[in-house]
Amino acid sequence: MKESDIHLKVHFIGIGGIGVSALARYYLAKGWKVTGSDLAKSEITEALEKSGAQIYPGEKALDGLSPDFVVYSPAVKSTNAELKEARRLGIKSMRYPEALGELTKKYKTIAVAGAHGKSTTTAMIGLMMVAAKLDPTVIVGTKVKEFGDSNFRLGKSEYLVIEACEYDRSFLNYWPQIIVLTNIEMDHMECYGSESELVHVFEQFADHLPKSGALIACADDANVGKIALRSENKKIETKKYSVLQPEADRLRQIMKIPGEHNIANGLAALAVGRRLNIPDEQIYSSLAEYKGTWRRFDQENGIVAGKKIIVVSDYGHHPTQIKLTMAAARQKWPDKKIICVFQPHQAYRTHILFDGFVDVFKKSPVDKIFVTDIYKVAGRESDEIVKKVSSQKLVGAVNLKEVEYVPQGQISERLDLETKGGEIVLVMGAGNIYNLSKELVGGLKQSCD
Secondary structure, eight states: OOGGGOOSEEEEETTTSHHHHHHHHHHHHTTOEEEEEESSOOHHHHHHHHTTOEEEESOOTTTTTOOSEEEEOTTOOTTOHHHHHHHHTTOEEEEHHHHHHHHHTTSEEEEEESSSSHHHHHHHHHHHHHHTTOOOEEEEEEEEGGGTSEEEEOOSSSEEEEEOOOGGGGGGGOOOSEEEEOOOOOOOTTTOSSHHHHHHHHHHHHTTSOTTOEEEEETTSHHHHHHHHHHHHTTOEEEEEOTTSTHHHHHHHHOSSOSHHHHHHHHHHHHHHHHTTOOHHHHHHHHHHOOOBTTBSEEEEEEETTEEEEEEEEOOOSHHHHHHHHHHHHHHOTTSOEEEEEOOBOHHHHHHTHHHHHHHHHTOOSSEEEEOOOBOOTTSOOHHHHHHOOHHHHHHHHOOTTEEEOOGGGHHHHHHHHOSSSOEEEEEOSSTTHHHHHHHHHHHHHHHO
């Protein structure tokens, strides 16, 4: 797609997805007519409608829409009525990663990849570049307060900053000039048979760099280290960062968000800023002002049965993310009672990473953990796996009185019994457990009205 080949109408199937919605915002900002469909309404779809998108529930089979091209979420199956109709009519149809990949060829693209830290690092880099007046376009996998609580920012420069996800090899569609690799750890097991296969796909992504490009690599991660060495041998500019380097101490002193993992994210942004010739003091100033993003250690005041608490909402759903976030919470509040409410995400992931969850919960620094029912992901679950794993089995394997199974409908009641006021309630998971944090925060807002 070239800007000169402008189409006036684009339709998004699965427009409520965090990545797809950002691309929809891009075309809205460019003045295109944007329509879309999704199975359910959400904050994201409501915000898109306010911005001018026309969104339909379910699969409307493109009745009367006549789009010039169609973009669909990777989660959309080939049996989807709209996708089948688009293909029958000969309408150009692209998966979201393919459509975003076309944009990466038009810009000087900076892509952030890795198992953890992608959204935070992408937001840090984008905000740093805005502060340096480089005016980037940014597409990130979460909402950023400074972007008007949006996952997208339209810039006027030649720079594009994107979050590059490895799910289903999506990032192999992208062609950046700078790649940031935060870490590589086994996830998306439905897509990769082994860690070595996953590492190989990251190597393929790194090979997308041109000779004039740069790899920004976390030296603290063994798998990333292998790719950095390979990049150096190919004479690609390679910048390594580590939480052991001297600049990390300065970031520990100035950054508002807790956790060593966020120090690493800040160091990645620092390395990118230096590559772009942004003065160090300007980079540090931007990182010192960074307030965090939606559902990445997102902190607000809340209430449980009239008792004031602090609610921390976090998207983490992998054992490593949970471990780091719990450690960050304890670092920030060493003397407070911390209660974690965790919703496992997808039966298959819970089954494969079962031992990792058990180990993290056994060694947890928080005072209480409520594990609620597994969030089932449409189209990604098998009856065989669903029968093998459950939150009750997970809690049974941990076998500690501090770790309990609590059905989602009973969480508020259990929180009431566990709180006196002043506690930290850490709500974690990528599914609808987010509604709990909304209720806890909303309850306080209502009581103050």
